[in-house]
Amino acid sequence: MVPVRLASSMATVLLAHEKFPHRAKTAVSILRYADDDVVAVLDRANAGRSVHDFLPDVQNAPIVSGMDEVEACDELIIGIAPIGGGFEDSWRADVRTALERGCDVTAGLHSFLNDDEEFRELADEHGCELTDVRNPPDDLGVSEGRAGEVDAEVILTVGTDCSVGKMTVARELYEAARERGEDAAFVPTGQTGIMIEGWGNPIDRVVSDFTAGAVEEMVLERGDHDYLFVEGQASIVHPAYSAVTCGILHGAMPDELVLCHEAGRETIHGYEHIEIPPLPTYVERYESFAEPVHETEVVAGALNTRSLETDEGARSAVGAYTEALDVPATDLLRFGPEGVLEAVL
Amino acid sequence: MVPVRLASSMATVLLAHEKFPHRAKTAVSILRYADDDVVAVLDRANAGRSVHDFLPDVQNAPIVSGMDEVEACDELIIGIAPIGGGFEDSWRADVRTALERGCDVTAGLHSFLNDDEEFRELADEHGCELTDVRNPPDDLGVSEGRAGEVDAEVILTVGTDCSVGKMTVARELYEAARERGEDAAFVPTGQTGIMIEGWGNPIDRVVSDFTAGAVEEMVLERGDHDYLFVEGQASIVHPAYSAVTCGILHGAMPDELVLCHEAGRETIHGYEHIEIPPLPTYVERYESFAEPVHETEVVAGALNTRSLETDEGARSAVGAYTEALDVPATDLLRFGPEGVLEAVL
Structure with missing residues (x-):
C-alpha cells in the first residue's frame, strides 16, 4: 500500500470515449470528488457538449473528441474501465499525443500502460510518468482476521x-x-x-x-x-x-x-x-x-x-x-x- | 491453462520437513494419487522412518533428513505449503543440492522458485527445470457465467x-x-x-x-x-x-x-x-x-x-x-x- 499519484490540483484530462457519463464511473467520480482541475473530457460521441449538459452538480469541463483539441494539461487519466479491464486500441492515439506533449498518463486497467512498449518509450523520451493504479504492491499477504x-x-x-x-x-x-x-x-x-x-x-x-x-x-x-x-x-x-x-x-x-x-x-x-x-x-x-x-x-x-x-x-x-x-x-x-x-x- | 509438468513415472523426492504427514498435504496426495515413483520423503523430524509407518495405504518410501541422503532422482517437489505460501530458508540447502545434481525442482508456493536468483543460476548451470505450478497463465479473463x-x-x-x-x-x-x-x-x-x-x-x-x-x-x-x-x-x-x-x-x-x-x-x-x-x-x-x-x-x-x-x-x-x-x-x-x-x- 503506497501513494500512487499526487491527488492534487493538476490540470487533468479524462478519457471517456463513447461512455460518458453513464458508463464512465471513474471519470465522473474524479469530476465529483477529486482535487484535480479537469480541463477536458474526451468523448468523441459527445464532442462539443459540456459536462454540465449531463451532470450539473459536478465540476464543469468541455467535452472534446481527442487530445488534439486540448490546449494544455499535466495528466491524462483513462476514465473508463470496460468489462475485463483491457486497453482499447481506439484510445492509443490520445495516449500517444498526451505523452508526446509531456503529460503523465494514469490508468486503472488490468492491462498496464507500463507493459506497453510504445508508451514506455514515449514516456521515457518525454519525461512522463505512466501510472497503473491497478498494479498492486508486491508485499501483500494473507489476512490474519484482525x-x-x-x-x-x-x-x-x-x-x-x-x-x-x-x-x-x-x-x-x-x-x-x-x-x-x-x-x-x-x-x-x-x-x-x-x-x-x-x-x-x-x-x-x-x-x-x-x-x-x-x-x-x-x-x-x-x-x-x-x-x-x-x-x-x-x-x-x-x-x-x-x-x-x-x-x-x-x-x-x-x-x-x-x-x-x-x-x-x-x-x-x-x-x-x-x-x-x-x-x-x-x-x-x-x-x-x-x-x-x-x-x-x-x-x-x-x-x-x-x-x-x-x-x-x-x-x-x-x-x-x-x-x-x-x-x-x-x-x-x-x-x-x-x-x-x-x-x- | 497449460500442461505444467509431465505427470509421469519420474523418480521423485518430496520435501516435507517437520510437517509429514499431517501438515504435508501435497506430499501425501502425490504419494496417494500421482504416477510419480517417490524414492524418498525429506523430513528431518522423522528421518529413519518410512511413509508406511504413518500411512499404510499409499506408496511407501524412506524418510530421510535431506537431499544428501538420496541416491538418485529426477525431480524434487516441495510437498508442503505453509500459510502464506512462502519459501522457507531451511529448505534452501536441499533445493540447492537437487539442482547441483541435475534434478528438476517443482513447487506450488506463492513465492516462485523462478524468482530466486540462486536457484535460477543453478538451474541454468545444470540444465534443470524450475516449475512453479502456482504461477497462472497470462491469458486468464473474467467469467462469462457460462x-x-x-x-x-x-x-x-x-x-x-x-x-x-x-x-x-x-x-x-x-x-x-x-x-x-x-x-x-x-x-x-x-x-x-x-x-x-x-x-x-x-x-x-x-x-x-x-x-x-x-x-x-x-x-x-x-x-x-x-x-x-x-x-x-x-x-x-x-x-x-x-x-x-x-x-x-x-x-x-x-x-x-x-x-x-x-x-x-x-x-x-x-x-x-x-x-x-x-x-x-x-x-x-x-x-x-x-x-x-x-x-x-x-x-x-x-x-x-x-x-x-x-x-x-x-x-x-x-x-x-x-x-x-x-x-x-x-x-x-x-x-x-x-x-x-x-x-x-
Whole structure:
C-alpha cells in the first residue's frame, strides 16, 4: 500500500470515449470528488457538449473528441474501465499525443500502460510518468482476521450488482461525516477510489489468496480514526466478481453495511441471463456471509435513481426500496446523505 | 491453462520437513494419487522412518533428513505449503543440492522458485527445470457465467475449513467413478491437484477479478465428459481465503456439492479466534450463495476422521455427521467412496 499519484490540483484530462457519463464511473467520480482541475473530457460521441449538459452538480469541463483539441494539461487519466479491464486500441492515439506533449498518463486497467512498449518509450523520451493504479504492491499477504480489532466503526458499502454506486455512497458518507466534524477516513479498494485518494490497494487485481489481507492491511493502517468508510466492490451474487466482494467483506470485518442498488435494475449488468434476486434476500445474504468472521448489519440503503427523470418518481422508488430493506434509505446524490448518515453514525 | 509438468513415472523426492504427514498435504496426495515413483520423503523430524509407518495405504518410501541422503532422482517437489505460501530458508540447502545434481525442482508456493536468483543460476548451470505450478497463465479473463451450459454433471467439493480433504474427496470420487466405467474428468484448482494432473489453473494465485473465470475456463474445456469432479478450496467462512472458495463456487456453477469436514475441528485452523459454525448452516450457506448464479445442492458429506484412532469412533463420528447434514456421508479413505459415490452419480 503506497501513494500512487499526487491527488492534487493538476490540470487533468479524462478519457471517456463513447461512455460518458453513464458508463464512465471513474471519470465522473474524479469530476465529483477529486482535487484535480479537469480541463477536458474526451468523448468523441459527445464532442462539443459540456459536462454540465449531463451532470450539473459536478465540476464543469468541455467535452472534446481527442487530445488534439486540448490546449494544455499535466495528466491524462483513462476514465473508463470496460468489462475485463483491457486497453482499447481506439484510445492509443490520445495516449500517444498526451505523452508526446509531456503529460503523465494514469490508468486503472488490468492491462498496464507500463507493459506497453510504445508508451514506455514515449514516456521515457518525454519525461512522463505512466501510472497503473491497478498494479498492486508486491508485499501483500494473507489476512490474519484482525480488522475487527480496530477502534474505528467500520462501514462498508455493498451492492446488488456492479456500477450501482458503492464508491459514490462511501465517498458521500465520508465527506458528509467530515463536514459534521467527525474523525473519518476513506478506504479505497478500486481504481477510482485510489485515484481520488492517491493511495490504496486495488483489491480486484490482488491475488485471490490475498484479497482479504489487502483490505485488512488498509483497515488496520487507518483504524485509529473514529469512522472508516470502506468502498465495496461488485456483488455477492455476481457470477464473475463475487470473489472480490467476499474477500472485502471478510477482510474489512465491517460493523455496518450500506446496501446500494440502482432503481430498475433487474438482471446483472452484462450477464442478462442472471436475475437480481429479491432485494430483502440481499440483507440476509450479506449478513449471514459475514457473521462467522465478524457480525455485521445492513443499517441503511442507498438507491441510485439516475434512470428516473422526476424527483417524484425517484422518491417513490426510494420509498419502495426503504420498505423492501426495512432500514432507512435514500438516493444520496439526489436527496442528500443526511438520512443515511444518521443511520450509520 | 497449460500442461505444467509431465505427470509421469519420474523418480521423485518430496520435501516435507517437520510437517509429514499431517501438515504435508501435497506430499501425501502425490504419494496417494500421482504416477510419480517417490524414492524418498525429506523430513528431518522423522528421518529413519518410512511413509508406511504413518500411512499404510499409499506408496511407501524412506524418510530421510535431506537431499544428501538420496541416491538418485529426477525431480524434487516441495510437498508442503505453509500459510502464506512462502519459501522457507531451511529448505534452501536441499533445493540447492537437487539442482547441483541435475534434478528438476517443482513447487506450488506463492513465492516462485523462478524468482530466486540462486536457484535460477543453478538451474541454468545444470540444465534443470524450475516449475512453479502456482504461477497462472497470462491469458486468464473474467467469467462469462457460462459453466452451467456444459453437458457434464459438475460436482464440486466444498469445506468447513482449509485442509479437511476437498482435493482428496474429489480425487477419490473421480477415481471410483472411472473404476466403475463412468466417463469422468478431474478439474484441479490448487497446486496439489495440478501436480497430480499435470495441468490446471492455480485459482488461489489468480487475480481476484479472474477467480471465477479461471475455473469456468477449465469446466468449459472438460465439459464434454459425463462427470466433472472439481477440487474446491478453503471455505465460505474462512477469514482469509473465502474469496477463493466463492470464486470457484460461482465460476464452476456446480450441480452438486459434497461438504467436507474434519472430525473434531472446532475453530478455523490458524485462526483459533474464529469458531466453525454449526454444520447444518454450511449446507444453507453454500446452497444459498450459489443459487442466484446456478442452483446447487449438497448431496453428500465427507468426514475426515484421521484424528480418531478406532474405526468404531470414526463410524460414530460419521453417523453424527450424516445426521447433522441429513445427506449420505462417510470417510472415503477409511470406509471407501461407494456410499458417497452413489449419492453423487
